[in-house]
Amino acid sequence: MNPLLRLDDLRVTYGRVVAVKSVTLEVNEGQAVCLVGPNGAGKSSTLLAVMGAVRSRGDVLLRGTSTRGLRPEALAHLGVAMVPEGRHLFQTMSVQDNLSLGTLARRQGKRARIDERWVTELFPIIGQFASRRAGLLSGGQQQQVAIARALLSDPDLILLDEPSLGLSPVAVDAVFEVLERIRGVGVAILLVEQRAQRAIRFCERSYVLSDGEIRLEVTGGAVEDPQAVVEAYFGR
Amino acid sequence: MRPRLRLVAELAGPLSLVVVVAVAGSAMSIAQQGNAINVLVTATIVVALYVFIGNSGVWSFGQISFVAVGAFAAGLLTSPTATRQTSMPTLFKFLATTQISNTESLVLAAGLGAVFSFLAGLVLMRLSGLSAGIATFAVLEITYDVLTYWDKIGPGATTLALVPVTTSMTVGAVGCGIAIVVAFAYQHTRSCRLLRASREDPVAAQGLGISVFRHRLVAFTISGGLAGFAGALFVHELGSISTGQVYIDLTFATLAMLVVGGAGSLWGAVLGGMGLGVVDAFLSNAENGVAFGSVNVTLPNGMRVVILGVLMVVVLIIAPKGVTGSREFLERFLSKRPGRAGAGNKPGGSLAGGASVADDGSQAVPSPSRTQS
Numbered sequence: 001m002n003p004l005l006r007l008d009d010l011r012v013t014y015g016r017v018v019a020v021k022s023v024t025l026e027v028n029e030g031q032a033v034c035l036v037g038p039n040g041a042g043k044s045s046t047l048l049a050v051m052g053a054v055r056s057r058g059d060v061l062l063r064g065t066s067t068r069g070l071r072p073e074a075l076a077h078l079g080v081a082m083v084p085e086g087r088h089l090f091q092t093m094s095v096q097d098n099l100s101l102g103t104l105a106r107r108q109g110k111r112a113r114i115d116e117r118w119v120t121e122l123f124p125i126i127g128q129f130a131s132r133r134a135g136l137l138s139g140g141q142q143q144q145v146a147i148a149r150a151l152l153s154d155p156d157l158i159l160l161d162e163p164s165l166g167l168s169p170v171a172v173d174a175v176f177e178v179l180e181r182i183r184g185v186g187v188a189i190l191l192v193e194q195r196a197q198r199a200i201r202f203c204e205r206s207y208v209l210s211d212g213e214i215r216l217e218v219t220g221g222a223v224e225d226p227q228a229v230v231e232a233y234f235g236r
Numbered sequence: 237m238r239p240r241l242r243l244v245a246e247l248a249g250p251l252s253l254v255v256v257v258a259v260a261g262s263a264m265s266i267a268q269q270g271n272a273i274n275v276l277v278t279a280t281i282v283v284a285l286y287v288f289i290g291n292s293g294v295w296s297f298g299q300i301s302f303v304a305v306g307a308f309a310a311g312l313l314t315s316p317t318a319t320r321q322t323s324m325p326t327l328f329k330f331l332a333t334t335q336i337s338n339t340e341s342l343v344l345a346a347g348l349g350a351v352f353s354f355l356a357g358l359v360l361m362r363l364s365g366l367s368a369g370i371a372t373f374a375v376l377e378i379t380y381d382v383l384t385y386w387d388k389i390g391p392g393a394t395t396l397a398l399v400p401v402t403t404s405m406t407v408g409a410v411g412c413g414i415a416i417v418v419a420f421a422y423q424h425t426r427s428c429r430l431l432r433a434s435r436e437d438p439v440a441a442q443g444l445g446i447s448v449f450r451h452r453l454v455a456f457t458i459s460g461g462l463a464g465f466a467g468a469l470f471v472h473e474l475g476s477i478s479t480g481q482v483y484i485d486l487t488f489a490t491l492a493m494l495v496v497g498g499a500g501s502l503w504g505a506v507l508g509g510m511g512l513g514v515v516d517a518f519l520s521n522a523e524n525g526v527a528f529g530s531v532n533v534t535l536p537n538g539m540r541v542v543i544l545g546v547l548m549v550v551v552l553i554i555a556p557k558g559v560t561g562s563r564e565f566l567e568r569f570l571s572k573r574p575g576r577a578g579a580g581n582k583p584g585g586s587l588a589g590g591a592s593v594a595d596d597g598s599q600a601v602p603s604p605s606r607t608q609s
Contacts, residue, residue, distance in 0.1 A: 051443060076445035088440035090433055101433055105445030153445065 002064030004029045004157055004188050005050065009058040012045040012212075019045035020056070021212035026205075027157065032179065032189040036196040037209035037233060043192040044085055046209070047159045050190070051075055051082045062157075076105035081155035085162045085192075087146040091135030095126060095145055098134050102152035113185045114154045122181055123148045140171040147178060157188045164195055176202055196233060208232040242570040243424075249565025250416045250506035254279070257510055258409035269405060271517035276408035277473050278516070279509030280466040281486070282493045283415040286505035288459035289494060290562075291428050292452050293435035294364060297487055298372030301379035302353050302460040304482035306345030306467025308383060308390050311399040311477050314341045319398050326387045338402040342411075342468045349464020350457050357456035361449050364438065376487060384479045395478040396471075403473035411469045415462050419502050427454050485541060489516060492548040498558025503565040508558065512544065519543055 003026040012020035020042040027033045035043045049056035051072045060067045062078060072082075090098050099116075106112075120126050123144045129137060134145060143163060150158055160179070164172040172195070179202065183189055193199035200206040200218055208216040208229060215232035254276065261272020285299050312320070313336045321332050336344065360371050384393050403411070422428050431451040434441035438448050471477045490509070497508020518526070519540035526533055551559060561568075 053439065053442065071447075071449075072442035073445045073447045076443060082443045084439060084443065088437050088443070090436045090440065092436060093433070101430075101441075101444050101446070104430075149444070 002061070003027060004031075004063060005190065006061040006064075007046070007050065007058065008061065010046060010049055010060065011057040012042065012049050012054055013057075014054075018212055020049065022058070023207075023209070023212075023214055024058075025207055025214065027188050027190050029156070030183065030186040030188055031205065032183050032191060032203040034191040034193055034199040034203040034206045035209050036193055036199050036206060038194070041209040042212040043209055044161050045212075047082065047084075047161050047190065047192055050159060051080065073105075076153060077107065079107065079153075079156035080159065081105070081150035081153045081157070082159040083143075083146045083150045083161065083163060085165065087142045089134040089142055089146055089149070091133070093134060094131050095134055095137070096130040098145055098149050099126065099130075099152055102149035105153040105155075107154070110154070112154050113187065114151050116152065118185075119148045119151055122151075122178060140167050140174070143167065143171070143175065144178075147175075147182075151182065151187075155187060157190065158182065159190045159192075161192045162194065163191070164193065164198075172198070196229065200229070210234065242564070242567065245566040245570060246502065246564040247417070247420045249503050250420075251413055253506055253510055254409050254412050254416065258405050262405050271514075271521070273403060273405055273408040273473055274517060275510055275513035276405075276412045277403065277466060277469045278490065278493070278513045279506055280408075280412045280415045280469060281463065281490050282497070282505050282509030283412070283419050283502070284459050284462035284466050285490055285494050286499065286502060287419050287422060287462060288452075288455045290499045290501065290505060291423060291431050291435065291455050294452065295369045295491075296372040296456075296459075297369055297491070298356070298360075298375035298379075299353075299459060299463050300482055300487045300490070301356075301376045302349035302463035303467035303470065303486070304379055304383060304479065305352050306349045306464030307471040307477050307482055308396065308467075309348050309464075310338075310341035310345040310468035311396045311471035312390055313344065314338055314400050314472075315396065315398050323394075323397075324387065324391055327390075328388050331389065338400055338472060341472070342465060345468035346461045346465035349467065350461030353460020353463070354453065354457040357453045357460075361452040361456055376483070380479055380483050391478075393479070395476050397476040399471050399475050399477065401472060401475040403469050408469060408473065411465070415466065416502065416506060418458065418462060419505075422455070422458055423502065427451050431455055488541065489544055492544045494558075495548050496551045496558055498555075498560035498562040500557060500562025501560055501564045501567075503567075504558045504560040504562055507560055511559075512547070515547070516540065516544065 005027040007023050007025050010020055010023040011018070023042070023046050025033065035046060037043055045054060048054040050060055052067060052070050052075050053072050062080065067075060090101070125141050125144055126148055129141065134142065137145065147160070147163065163175050167175065176198065179189060179191070191199055191203065204220065206218040207214045208218070210232060216228060218229065257272055257275055261269050264272065281303055285296070288294070288299065289296055312331060313334055317333055317335050320327060324332070356375050360368060360375070363371050383390055386392070390396065430441070430446045434446055434448040434451065441448055467482065493508040493512040494505055495508070496512055497506070498504025519535065522533060522535040523537055523540055524534070555561065
């Protein structure tokens with residue numbers, strides 16, 4: 001059976017700068033997979049390439065079919081949602097308007113796993129601040145709205161780029177609780193994080209990325225050799 | 237009640253301004269009436285610019301190309317065929333012999349503007365930011381050169397004369413009103429709402445499944461159609477046209493009007509077009525000399541554009557969103573107070589929406605059955 005997502009020797013360059021040298025990985029249905037690594041390792045570029053937002057070489061296969069040449073909007077309609085770094089909410093629009101845009105890519109005829117009620121239960125602030133301008137929310141609240149907006153497309157795979165960035169420890173805990181609930185309904189997660197230990201513990205499979213290459217693969221959420229992770233993280 | 241009132245005000249404000257200019261202009265001298273008609277036609281061009289620039293956030297320097305195409309097509313095909321065959325012997329035969337009515341020429345100009353902008357947009361709408369601006373400027377340059385040097389499709393570098401003068405005060409006002417109604421109707425479509433969302437954050441918009449390219453292309457085409465229509469009004473106002481009249485100066489003046497009024501709202505476009513149109517008309521007259529009682533003032537040639545430029549800079553410094561703050565007419569007073577949702581949050585439905593996600597029969601935020609919690 002084909003994995004939900006497979007990256008095959010993915011390479012991303014910006015002019016002469018090589019952001020991702022070679023990344024090969026798989027994400028199965030309902031599975032959480034993370035990419036950890038230092039700044040500049042190529043994590044965000046990998047996610048952008050999966051979403052078709054940057055040009056890449058190699059191949060991205062969704063359910064065994066190449067997505068080469070597809071633009072982000074097409075990927076969204078195929079069940080891939082992304083929460084980019086920095087949340088990218090429509091700042092001058094209300095929370096409700098942001099959320100209603102999230103429903104654009106819902107697929108007709110598919111049995112829905114996620115609906116507005118489920119999302120509102122998951123993020124009570126949505127009901128509380130529905131008419132408030134998104135730009136007036138705190139960072140943690142914006143992150144919740146960004147994840148909620150992505151979930152409202154009822155995706156099969158959600159790409160999350162540093163969802164805990166800039167959040168308080170309590171808010172970080174809340175983010176990981178939310179991720180657990182998302183995985184619980186069968187949505188696969190490809191997570192990019194700098195909080196390596198936390199992410200590796202959470203995910204079924206983790207890839208340590210450094211200098212645009214995968215240096216280590218960890219499965220099962222247990223780190224048997226912490227020193228190996230540290231060395232891979234710093235590209236030694 | 238308030239959203240409906242806001243919707244009415246959004247259309248009534250700009251249309252009232254058209255009526256005020258038309259009525260006031262009709263009460264003036266014949267020479268001043270000409271200026272008032274020019275203000276109405278210029279405002280129509282600014283509305284055409286607004287449809288694309290205001291809604292997409294992409295600055296285009298090429299919309300006057302579509303004005304030019306509309307103006308030359310309408311002017312050429314309504315001018316006397318006998319004159320065309322003698323003064324433009326190199327014209328394609330169908331252009332030399334075809335004669336259409338003035339009304340038909342307005343429709344044709346709008347159609348040509350839309351087709352031309354659609355074709356240009358197929359290439360240009362994939363670009364953003366500065367690249368898009370430069371590329372649209374290239375379209376203006378290409379159009380200018382083609383119209384100036386290809387004498388099989390027009391008068392070339394000479395002036396196209398003997399065009400019937402049919403843009404009266406009434407025609408100018410009705411034409412401007414039509415452009416306003418089209419722009420108003422468009423900005424309440426689902427496509428425009430999504431375009432406005434993409435204006436704020438194209439990356440996020442694409443990630444949500446919005447085809448930025450497609451919605452920009454729609455706006456560019458409608459804008460081109462309105463610009464072509466305005467071009468026909470323009471040529472039937474002047475009675476003649478040369479390529480220099482639909483080139484850099486007009487591009488700069490109309491963009492200045494849009495900036496000064498406020499590029500983000502229809503009210504801003506109309507107010508800027510009318511307000512600066514009046515200033516522009518006064519400055520044009522002043523270049524030929526105007527009398528203030530016993531004092532005659534004559535501005536040096538070219539001062540008109542200089543003053544418009546200075547005005548634009550001053551407004552950009554004091555009010556970057558234009559004198560209207562890019563708000564619709566009375567929006568400040570009629571908006572719902574808590575959580576006012578600016579740009580894309582036009583009344584009349586949800587963003588995804590409005591006419592909306594509901595276009596396909598589903599709810600704004602659909603609630604399919606839940607399988608797990």
